Amino acid sequence: MYPPERTTARITAVIFDLDDTLIDWSGQEIHGAAIGYRHLRQVYTYLAAQGQPMPEQDEFLHCFGQVLVYSWNEAKTTWAGVSLAQIMARTLQESGLDVNQINMEDLLRAYNWQPVPGVRPYPDTHATLQALRQNGYKIGLITNAMQPMWMRDLELEVYGLLDYLDARITSGDTGYMKPHPAIYQHILDLLAITPAQAVFVGDRPENDIAGANAAGLTSVLLNPPHLQYDLNGTQPDYTITNLSELLPILAELA
Ligand SMILES: [Mg+2]
Structure with a gap:
């Protein structure tokens, strides 16, 4: 009741x-950027399997990390909410990919978010x-x-x-x-x-x-x-x- x-x-x-x-x-049990990277590697695999022209994996992870830090710092000046979809779209763009060719919903599923160990x-x-x-x-x-x-x-x-x-x-x-x-x-x-x-x-x-x-x-x-x-x-x-x-x-x- x-x-x-x-x-x-x-x-x-x-x-x-x-x-x-x-x-x-x-x-x-995992800290900082490593938390996101284990999921981002799955996004990389997903995009590569689709035949997207991917940069090296380390380059892709590094780009995401930079976009992430930049976006959060920028958001702190106005308290605008930063979304993973925005960060992803910007990372794809900066990696030379055509965002319009990519289904963001499927990509976010491929990110495969899980509880952080520990x-x-x-x-x-x-x-x-x-x-x-x-x-x-x-x-x-x-x-x-x-x-x-x-x-x-x-x-x-x-x-x-x-x-x-x-x-x-x-x-x-x-x-x-x-x-x-x-x-x-x-x-x-x-x-x-x-x-x-x-x-x-x-x-x-x-x-x-x-x-x-x-x-x-x-x-x-x-x-x-x-x-x-x-x-x-x-x-x-x-x-x-x-x-x-x-x-x-x-x-x-x-
Ligand atoms: Mg808290």
């Missing part, structure tokens, strides 16, 4: 960041989400990720987290990234709630918390032992070191 709507309480929804908030990256939910992620559900909270997710949501869904499915989420969005799909207010408004619209009804939980002060504060949500900084971010003047409403500490805060806010 689905829990009743929280019609009387002020807070009706909890919205989470994904990476290092619902899932723990402290044990990641990444897993925190020990209390399931229990916390379960408790929120049982208490009738809606649960949302906003991730600053270039992947379309369907790719990150593959991970959420493996981690057993997908079914808890009432709404979920990536910055790549939305066209804005945290802290831009538009991405918060988008998830609020999907959950059909106002900013005052939502708590936002994330690990990055400058993205998650600054954005949540500016958008009028109650902010909770998750500050687990393996992360050390400077607050740089950002003030979370609450700070916790593990997700289960969220429950007493919600009880207090209700």
